[in-house]
Amino acid sequence: MRNLVWLRRDLRTRDNPALFTAMQQGATQAIYFITPEQWDSHDCSPAQRSLIKGQLLKLSQQLTELNVPLQIIHCPYFADIPAYLERYVNEQGIQQLLFNHQYEWNEMHCTRQVVKMARSNGIAVNGLHDQCIITPGQLTNGQGGCYKVYSAFKRAFMANFLTLSRETYSLPKPQKKIGLTSDIDALHQFDVEWSWQLLWPAGEDEALDRLDHFLEQTVNQYKDNRDIPSVVGTSGLSPYLAIGAISTAQCLHAALRFNRGELDSGNQGASSWINELIWREFYRHLIVAYPDLCRHKPFKPDTDNLPWRHDKKLFAAWCEGRTGFPIVDAAMRQLVSTSWMHNRLRMITAMFLTKHLFIDWRWGERFFMQHLVDGDLASNNGGWQWSASTGVDAVPYFRIFNPTRQSRRFDPDGDFIRKFVPELSHLDSKSIHQPTVAQAISADYPLPIVDHVNAVAQTKASFKRLNEQSEAFPEFHYEH
Numbered sequence: 001m002r003n004l005v006w007l008r009r010d011l012r013t014r015d016n017p018a019l020f021t022a023m024q025q026g027a028t029q030a031i032y033f034i035t036p037e038q039w040d041s042h043d044c045s046p047a048q049r050s051l052i053k054g055q056l057l058k059l060s061q062q063l064t065e066l067n068v069p070l071q072i073i074h075c076p077y078f079a080d081i082p083a084y085l086e087r088y089v090n091e092q093g094i095q096q097l098l099f100n101h102q103y104e105w106n107e108m109h110c111t112r113q114v115v116k117m118a119r120s121n122g123i124a125v126n127g128l129h130d131q132c133i134i135t136p137g138q139l140t141n142g143q144g145g146c147y148k149v150y151s152a153f154k155r156a157f158m159a160n161f162l163t164l165s166r167e168t169y170s171l172p173k174p175q176k177k178i179g180l181t182s183d184i185d186a187l188h189q190f191d192v193e194w195s196w197q198l199l200w201p202a203g204e205d206e207a208l209d210r211l212d213h214f215l216e217q218t219v220n221q222y223k224d225n226r227d228i229p230s231v232v233g234t235s236g237l238s239p240y241l242a243i244g245a246i247s248t249a250q251c252l253h254a255a256l257r258f259n260r261g262e263l264d265s266g267n268q269g270a271s272s273w274i275n276e277l278i279w280r281e282f283y284r285h286l287i288v289a290y291p292d293l294c295r296h297k298p299f300k301p302d303t304d305n306l307p308w309r310h311d312k313k314l315f316a317a318w319c320e321g322r323t324g325f326p327i328v329d330a331a332m333r334q335l336v337s338t339s340w341m342h343n344r345l346r347m348i349t350a351m352f353l354t355k356h357l358f359i360d361w362r363w364g365e366r367f368f369m370q371h372l373v374d375g376d377l378a379s380n381n382g383g384w385q386w387s388a389s390t391g392v393d394a395v396p397y398f399r400i401f402n403p404t405r406q407s408r409r410f411d412p413d414g415d416f417i418r419k420f421v422p423e424l425s426h427l428d429s430k431s432i433h434q435p436t437v438a439q440a441i442s443a444d445y446p447l448p449i450v451d452h453v454n455a456v457a458q459t460k461a462s463f464k465r466l467n468e469q470s471e472a473f474p475e476f477h478y479e480h
Contacts, residue, residue, distance in 0.1 A: 029092065351400060
């Protein structure tokens with residue numbers, strides 16, 4: 001059988017269900033579509049585009065070693081892919097099309113159109129699952145729907161892990177040469193900012209090396225260090241997970257081997273990291289069950305009645321790290337300069353934008369996607385809606401981070417602030433979290449753009465009024 005593997009966010013040779021299955025069943029080729037205009041509409045960051053290009057170059061070499069020719073085609077939008085694929089499969093006499101599913105709304109629509117095209121041309125289709133450890137839809141609550149509370153989802157995940165988790169796949173053995181060569185010229189014509197490669201080098205081996213290093217050197221302290229932005233306390237794997245250079249399943253099974261098979265006990269660092277992997281899984285299950293999450297809608301529909309501000313001046317100060325709150329500004333400058341932000345800081349900055357400035361969470365969600373090397377719709381949306389109290393199992397609206405207290409707790413000596421807000425580096429470890437007016441003016445650092453106490457009070461009042469309206473008019477609040 002002549003097989004074609006349609007690659008997307010699964011840019012690896014190990015634990016790639018579609019690639020492994022295709023090579024087991026017959027002569028295999030691979031195809032990838034560069035869709036820059038679609039990426040523009042999805043706010044794909046320059047750093048992530050650079051990582052994708054670098055990853056494709058590495059992957060083409062690995063596929064050559066497996067004698068699998070790779071065709072890379074420039075294709076503006078997802079909507080154009082079915083027509084491009086139709087020409088290609090007919091030219092090559094393809095008999096079976098294989099791919100790994102993506103769960104975002106646009107991507108799923110594209111998949112449906114491709115499947116329709118393939119079947120109309122008499123081509124067999126095999127869609128497999130690689131992004132989740134347990135396929136979305138297999139874990140259901142008592143009403144047969146998707147879990148809306150993370151703790152319940154986690155219990156169900158752990159209870160069903162042995163029976164429902166997907167198979168993992170080894171590196172396929174090279175196939176016999178099939179008389180075709182790779183054509184990746186379109187990739188060379190795709191311009192990216194290569195400077196990002198210095199921070200985020202591409203490669204499946206790079207991702208696996210990071211996983212090994214994390215488990216050998218870092219995971220033991222993960223539970224204690226994961227919230228400290230000044231130390232390297234996390235895995236650094238999120239960019240590689242986002243583009244599929246490594247899978248969540250690979251990470252989880254490696255953690256289980258380290259933790260002697262324990263999911264929620266044993267080594268505290270390992271079990272804490274496994275918990276984060278399950279959060280990633282949770283958000284993917286949600287966007288399948290509630291596709292409106294992919295379309296700029298809050299999980300709690302009534303929260304769209306909140307009087308969100310759309311103040312461009314305040315938003316610009318947040319984006320540029322000029323809020324007058326050092327930990328917020330340091331985090332935003334880290335994002336812009338490195339295309340990554342520490343997870344604790346993502347919560348602090350998101351809650352500051354939505355609960356202090358009361359600016360629409362979608363503005364912040366988009367800004368993050370435009371800058372993050374690990375931009376991922378499910379995780380990014382989940383995090384923003386959690387912080388804004390608009391999402392599933394979100395933080396209660398009355399629990400609002402005090403950025404100064406967060407700063408003192410997680411950056412006690414101000415090391416992280418000093419790195420990214422150097423104008424304050426001369427201040428002592430107490431003053432650096434909240435400079436006096438004189439200290440700020442002397443350092444040419446902005447004064448706070450909002451008063452914490454008043455802002456929190458106003459936000460709580462807005463949410464309280466919304467809740468009262470929802471109780472008075474039940475149609476404002478409904479289940480999806």
